[in-house]
Amino acid sequence: MIFNTRVVEPSKPFADKANLKRAEHTALLKSAETSYEDHWAGLAKNNLVWKKPFTVPMKWNPPFVEWFCDGELNISEQCLDKHLNGSTAQKTALIWEGEPCDDLQPCERKTFTYAELHAEVCAFAEGLQRLGIKKGDRVALYMPMIPEAVISMLACARIGATHTVVFGGFSAESLRDRIIDAQAKCVITANGGFRRGKILPLKVAVDKAVSECPCVESVVVVDRLGETAESAYRNSKSAFTATQMHSGRDHWYSKCKIAGSTLAAAALPAEHPLFILYTSGTTGKPKGVVHGTAGYALWTNLTCRWVFDIQPDDVYWCTADIGWVTGHSYVVYGPLSTGATVYMYEGAPDFPDFGRFWRCIEREKISIFYTAPTAIRAFMRQGNQWPQSSNLSSLRLLGSVGEPINPEAWEWYHATIGSGKCPIVDTWWQTETGGVMMSPLPGITPLKPGSATRPLPGIAVEVVDDNGIPVPRGSRGKLVITKPWPSQLRTVHGDPERYKNTYWSTFAGPAGAVKEPYYFTGDGAFKDADNDIWVIGRVDDVINVAGHRIGTMEVESALVDHSSVAESAVVGVPDSIKGTSIYAFVTLKNEVKQMAGWNDVKKQELARELISHVGGIIGSFAKPDHIRFTDSLPKTRSGKIMRRLLKDVATGHESLGDTTTLEDVSVLASLRQSSDDE
Numbered sequence: 191m192i193f194n195t196r197v198v199e200p201s202k203p204f205a206d207k208a209n210l211k212r213a214e215h216t217a218l219l220k221s222a223e224t225s226y227e228d229h230w231a232g233l234a235k236n237n238l239v240w241k242k243p244f245t246v247p248m249k250w251n252p253p254f255v256e257w258f259c260d261g262e263l264n265i266s267e268q269c270l271d272k273h274l275n276g277s278t279a280q281k282t283a284l285i286w287e288g289e290p291c292d293d294l295q296p297c298e299r300k301t302f303t304y305a306e307l308h309a310e311v312c313a314f315a316e317g318l319q320r321l322g323i324k325k326g327d328r329v330a331l332y333m334p335m336i337p338e339a340v341i342s343m344l345a346c347a348r349i350g351a352t353h354t355v356v357f358g359g360f361s362a363e364s365l366r367d368r369i370i371d372a373q374a375k376c377v378i379t380a381n382g383g384f385r386r387g388k389i390l391p392l393k394v395a396v397d398k399a400v401s402e403c404p405c406v407e408s409v410v411v412v413d414r415l416g417e418t419a420e421s422a423y424r425n426s427k428s429a430f431t432a433t434q435m436h437s438g439r440d441h442w443y444s445k446c447k448i449a450g451s452t453l454a455a456a457a458l459p460a461e462h463p464l465f466i467l468y469t470s471g472t473t474g475k476p477k478g479v480v481h482g483t484a485g486y487a488l489w490t491n492l493t494c495r496w497v498f499d500i501q502p503d504d505v506y507w508c509t510a511d512i513g514w515v516t517g518h519s520y521v522v523y524g525p526l527s528t529g530a531t532v533y534m535y536e537g538a539p540d541f542p543d544f545g546r547f548w549r550c551i552e553r554e555k556i557s558i559f560y561t562a563p564t565a566i567r568a569f570m571r572q573g574n575q576w577p578q579s580s581n582l583s584s585l586r587l588l589g590s591v592g593e594p595i596n597p598e599a600w601e602w603y604h605a606t607i608g609s610g611k612c613p614i615v616d617t618w619w620q621t622e623t624g625g626v627m628m629s630p631l632p633g634i635t636p637l638k639p640g641s642a643t644r645p646l647p648g649i650a651v652e653v654v655d656d657n658g659i660p661v662p663r664g665s666r667g668k669l670v671i672t673k674p675w676p677s678q679l680r681t682v683h684g685d686p687e688r689y690k691n692t693y694w695s696t697f698a699g700p701a702g703a704v705k706e707p708y709y710f711t712g713d714g715a716f717k718d719a720d721n722d723i724w725v726i727g728r729v730d731d732v733i734n735v736a737g738h739r740i741g742t743m744e745v746e747s748a749l750v751d752h753s754s755v756a757e758s759a760v761v762g763v764p765d766s767i768k769g770t771s772i773y774a775f776v777t778l779k780n781e782v783k784q785m786a787g788w789n790d791v792k793k794q795e796l797a798r799e800l801i802s803h804v805g806g807i808i809g810s811f812a813k814p815d816h817i818r819f820t821d822s823l824p825k826t827r828s829g830k831i832m833r834r835l836l837k838d839v840a841t842g843h844e845s846l847g848d849t850t851t852l853e854d855v856s857v858l859a860s861l862r863q864s865s866d867d868e
């Protein structure tokens with residue numbers, strides 16, 4: 191078992207200044223233990239601005255939960271209006287930096303004070319209203335990392351429209367499916383965005399997607415390219431083409447804004463759906479995870495103060511894209527609700543070189559930095575000269591999220607980026623949990639490289655066997671959450687049965703040790719001798735590629751969608767940078783193999799074609815890294831693909847060579863048949 195016993199004790203100077211002190215932490219653990227509902231009710235009363243106070247802390251009708259449900263509030267008020275009375279109004283809320291930098295001096299940089307951000311949000315919220323967007327409508331966002339993305343999310347929240355942000359790396363088809371599933375009435379996009387020196391053709395993808403979405407009435411387009419596209423990209427490989435606007439449907443963002451608007455935030459029920467975020471599961475179709483307002487607002491705020499220790503003079507940078515939950519909770523809602531200065535960068539970490547992030551940290555004096563292990567490993571591989579060329583002494587806390595962080599990457603992050611003085615918060619959570627569930631608390635919890643350590647106060651997690659019984663320390667089990675919590679997903683959009691089956695049926699209760707249903711995370715874990723938790727990774731058919739969650743079935747369906755493919759099976763194999771890479775076994779239709787001139791060159795061409803086919807259907811980040819053609823797939827007698835076997839074959843692919851044929855796989859299959867059949 192991977193197990194690093196190094197322990198980094200919290201430093202006293204950090205602890206003395208931290209938001210959360212040990213005594214308060216102990217008290218919180220105790221109150222959650224003794225009076226769960228009162229514990230949460232107290233936090234919700236003291237930490238949220240209510241338009242109408244709640245009287246009912248929670249309603250738990252397993253597996254459906256409501257929190258603070260008769261109260262009314264608006265999360266845009268927590269993030270903006272709340273700060274306007276005091277000095278925070280003139281404090282910088284957002285610092286944004288565009289990617290283009292080589293021939294633009296200085297880099298594109300914009301800042302917004304809280305007062306300015308509030309004005310922008312009001313202006314666009316009222317603009318959305320004039321486009322006919324009402325409380326309860328869904329609005330899809332397909333945007334680059336630009337301030338207008340943050341403003342759009344907050345503007346939707348302000349009028350009670352439920353947003354669904356689709357990561358800009360998704361294909362037009364994925365976007366279409368999400369728009370249709372959410373029945374979005376409006377799409378907000380930009381005519382481009384910059385990534386690794388190229389222009390993302392977002393508007394072109396929107397046009398393609400929306401042509402098949404009768405639900406969409408309007409498209410709002412931010413002019414991101416404007417003049418910069420030409421000046422910054424004279425030398426770029428991307429052709430600059432004028433934006434096509436469909437009259438009657440498309441509107442420029444700048445024209446939608448109602449200047450001078452002071453539109454009040456709508457009073458929304460605590461449970462009002464704030465957003466839908468699609469995430470991969472074990473079946474082919476992504477699930478629309480629905481989050482509510484009050485519980486989510488509460489937990490993203492508290493975790494920003496407890497885990498990230500955000501304080502008034504911090505400059506905070508979470509590198510996640512707003513298209514993922516980390517961007518929702520820890521770029522937008524959480525930090526803005528604490529009145530933080532949030533730094534946001536549009537582009538790639540390695541553009542124009544691997545020093546970009548570190549120069550940003552030096553220039554902006556970033557004090558809190560939150561990123562993913564896959565990025566840390568990529569930087570580590572490039573060598574220390576990049577971070578060492580910048581002054582990183584402003585950093586005081588580092589965070590990690592998205593996948594287990596291997597102790598080697600942890601140590602590098604700690605020593606080279608944090609000069610050995612910054613605590614690292616290894617935050618375990620999921621799209622479904624809304625906010626961080628497990629993490630060391632800086633200044634309180636001893637750090638262990640590779641362990642997310644303990645659940646936060648109020649969060650009840652356990653590592654159990656298939657009967658729901660806690661496993662002994664040191665043994666592997668399944669990670670479950672045993673009590674409902676305020677920021678949990680409320681349902682799967684349009685499919686409550688799926689919500690029930692996916693999350694609450696593995697440990698359904700009441701049966702055996704399980705008195706009430708447990709939420710099943712899909713992760714495997716173990717507890718060490720100190721009761722600290724180590725998350726090992728997914729135990730379902732979901733793989734985590736560079737911190738992106740991808741369902742193996744999704745990739746399989748994309749492959750089978752290609753006219754040459756008969757069948758496919760996808761597994762994840764370990765990768766030193768991405769954590770996991772995608773390995774696809776593909777059987778071809780007979781007519782393809784029988785084609786005249788079918789040879790290795792054609793095979794390689796087809797493999798490349800299949801890889802880009804998957805990119806076109808799902809998005810580039812889901813492209814398989816390896817394609818292996820085989821004449822059949824090993825199956826059990828009941829017809830189930832033997833993934834465990836395929837994983838073994840894929841993991842040992844070097845020794846087997848690249849031209850493994852049908853025989854290899856089927857021979858192995860028959861050898862293993864008896865043991866895997868049951």
Ligand code: WT7
Nearest residue numbers: 591592593594616617618619620621725728739
């Ligand atoms: C899955 C959730 C919400 C964070 C971004 C990913 C894995 C996440 C950790 C961590 C070990 C982690 C889990 C989880 N994961 N953080 N600190 N240590 N594993 O959100 O796309 O919903 O993926 O990411 O496997 O189930 P997501």
